[in-house]
Amino acid sequence: MRLKSFHAKSMSEAMRMVRQALGDDAIIVATREEEGGGVRVTAAVEEDDLVMASARAPHHAPPKPIIVEEPEIDVGEVVADVLHRHGVPAALSEQLIDAAASLDTDDPQLALGAALDSMFTFSPLHDKRTGNKPLILVGPPGGGKTLVVAKLAAQAVFKKRKVGVITTDTVRAGGMEQLAAFTRLMKIKLATVEDPDALAGAFEVNRGCDVVLVDTAGRNPYDREEMADLKALLAAGVAEPILVLPAGMDALEAADIAQSFKALGVxxxxxxxxxxARRLGSLLGTAHRARMAFCNASVSSKVAEGLTPLNPMAFARLMMPPEAKAARAAAKTSPSKTKAVRSSSSRTIP
Known part of the structure; x- marks a missing residue:
């Protein structure tokens, strides 16, 4: 058996490379996401299959049909069911189903991940590609910006990186005190600012830090005055604004909110x-309508349990967790059902 690994930017591109190099008889042995971006797929093929493929000519007799089992599940139906259960908007759902169906695999989770990869952008925070530009967390009230700042600071401290934390949330009762409690525990100095000029000065003070994080007060996306104040804070362009949005919102409402912050450069x-949250369709609808990239996710209210970088397969696993896959596997068609007859050249890559 011949094994070979392929690295590509997306799962669908990796599958094309597998077919070109090893042919349609190749099987997928392993897949994983690379830290620097992209995916790595390891495929295998029998040496005899390679010899037969290269030696086969028109005058040769066609290979004898062999009996192979049809895929025991309909990947398109499984992906459609998952998207429906998560409340993905109909038009977007149809595009994702079409993208999933174009991938030759009988793994619904892999198909869903490839479909997400084809339609959405994933760009984790502090990735090598995005650098260590200061981050300013923005969003509607109650979204969890202060907790996100604490989690990011804790992750950086754990990696022994120098951290600077700034807050502009001087209005909300207890907002500054909550962040101050977190920073004291981590022995980080907290800078408090009230206007754009003071924020620029705070950036200068923290210039030597590896990570600089800014917490802001929640802004009503429909209040022109509040959004104008936020726009003034972002005007310097020193920090990248990151929208912090909670899961579980109405899809249209979340999309409207995201578009309001997108207008400020997010x-x-x-x-x-x-x-x-158990239904994530609104998040996909929001990212699609606002043309925003996913970066990270918070799956716990505990500071010690940091943020999870998002990529297509990670998001697919959130929508189709392992226990759901196990339940579907148990409900597969019984092996005793009639098997279809195919020629060896018609096999698809699992």
């Missing part, structure tokens, strides 16, 4: 409260 979206 390009990435961080999801919170995933531990309290």
């Amino acid at each position: 390009r990435r979206m961080l999801i919170t409260r995933l531990d309290m």
Whole structure:
């Protein structure tokens, strides 16, 4: 048996490379997401299959049909069911189903991940590709910005990186005190600012830090005055604004909120409260309508349990967790059912 690994930017591109190099008889042995981006797929093929494929000519007799089992599940139906259960908007759901169906695999989770990869952008915080530009967390009230700042600071401290934390949340009762309690525990100095000029000064003070994080007060996306104040804070362009949005919202409402912050230059979206949401369709609808990239997610209210970087397969696992896959496997068609007859050249890559 011949084994070979392929690295590509997306799962569908990796599958094409497998077919080109090893042919249609190849089987997938393992898949994983790479830290620097992209995916790595390990495929295998019998040496005899390679010899037969290269030696086969028109005058040769066609290979004898062999009996192989049809896929025991309909991947398209499984993906459609998952999207329906999560409340994905109909038009978006149809596009994702079409993308999933174009991938030759009998693994619904893999098909869903490839479909997400084809339609959405995933760009985790502090990734090598995005650098260590200061981050300013923005969003509607109650989204969890302060907790996200604490989690990011804790992750950086754990990696022995120098951290600077700034807050502009001087209005909300207890907002500054909550963040101050977190930073004291981590022995981080907290800078408090009230206007854009003071924020620029705080950035200068923290210039030597590896990670600089800014917590802001929640803003009503429909209040022009509040959004104008936020726009003034972002005007310096020193920090990248990250939208912090909780899961479980109405799809249209969440999309409207995201578009309001998109108008201020926000390009990435961080999801919170995933531990309290079971339907994620609104998140996909929001990212699609606002043309925003997913970065990270918070799945716990505990500071010690940090943020999870999001990528297509990670999101697919959130929508189709292992226990759901196990339940579907148990409900597969019985092996005793009639098997179809195919030629060896018609096999697809699992």
